[in-house]
Amino acid sequence: MEKIIDERKQGEALALERKASNTKKLFIESYGCQMNFSDSEVVASILANEGYNTTQNLEEADLVLVNTCSIREKAELTVRKRLEKYQAVKRKQNPTMKVGVLGCMAERLKSKFLEEEKIVDLVVGPDAYKDIPNLLSEVEEGRNAVNVILSKEETYGDIAPVRLQSNGVTAFISITRGCDNMCTFCVVPFTRGRERSRDPQSILEEAQDLASKGFKEITLLGQNVDSYLWYGGGLKKDFAKASEMEKATSVNFAQLMDMVATAQPKMRIRFSTSNPQDMTLDVIETMAKHKNICNYIHLPVQSGSDRILKLMNRQHTAQEYRTLIDNIKNLIPDIGISQDMITGFPTETEEDHKDTLALMEYVRYDYGFMFYYSERPGTMAERKMEDDIPLEVKKRRLQDVIDLQRDMSRENLKRYEGQTIEVLVERESKKNENEWSGRNDQNIVAVFPKGDYKMGDFVNVKINECTTGTLIGEAVGYAEYWQ
């Protein structure tokens, strides 16, 4: 007990000292999708203007922000665990720190968060980050503060993100926010609101800024990038209802990619995530046209059964998806494709499950993100369907899907043995400090001995062998195009 009081006193003294020197410290961490990581960079930028510097050290933070995910129950439980950790640090070492929750859980739970988690002072939804300075003044005056208003306009296009924990090589640029698709299992339309596209000019400027700072790869980010459509901002309109002027000056996703790829010919361009129903051939043609748009598509499908796809409100059949895959492979033969799958959606039968495995065999994905169904409060599936597949069945089917994907990934990697591929050096290999790690065009990780190469170099790597997820090789020179 005495020890705690001692530490508390030290903490208070430290807080006073910081106040005197007028530097405030922000600890910010993110869970969930890439968009959350990108949003945290926007938040760090907003708070930098308020005199906050980021810290990696909870014990010295004046403000702790956690950007949260609601996509599955497990994601929410992880965040609850983190809040317990903050509680412990606050009690023992940092009594004056304030704690805020951002992101999808903030939006979903709203002020209920304050009742459920006493540690929380501040609750801010994904469209209200510009209000954080005002909300903080309320918190400083001793009140809890909540803003979870969703916007039809906000894209944060006017904010230059502070790159957090950056490798200086790869970065995200967010291009759309929200989602209008209403898949019945998905909480995102409720937590992130309606879909909006960001001004292409501000996207080009951000890309240019990254290029001038030496970045080599950008990922254009949205819940559903293929439905990007700019004609002046606000909610997406029915194209037929747009004015002539709006139609003439509109920019769709294929055009946006073309603009970015043309403006930054020496930067790699990636994008995520594509939705099969919105992915058009002109997007694939644009990819084929530009060397610097990576030949990689993340194309979630969720299920291979038409009956389940319909219940999920996915707007395509398994056959339409196969046709899309055929078209992609025809236009870009060396394409890398990855999937998202959900097993155990309500009413899923063994037959439906087999359809999923059969679709996977057809596509032969390079990689996958696979989950068992987690019922989310407020979604159509939760309101209208019974979560009737027993957990052990969901898990067994998930294992089938994972096993099949692992076999296919391994087989796909084997095709690179003996080949030379272009790799962008992104980081040191986790397993060996004498090796670099990076990805090829198809988003596959490759490692090789460092030699004289540096972070950010494009290197030709000859592949000698592979593990289940990684290519292993040796550098044979710089990759010519990028020099």
Ligand code: SAH
């Ligand atoms: N378009 C989005 C998809 C967001 S959710 C994107 O940018 O990635 C990511 C993945 O989580 C989905 O593709 C789906 O496979 C999975 N997912 C979403 N809701 C889920 C739920 N209720 N249970 C299990 N998995 C879910």
Ligand code: F3S
């Ligand atoms: Fe969710 Fe479907 Fe949109 S998975 S993010 S509602 S495309």
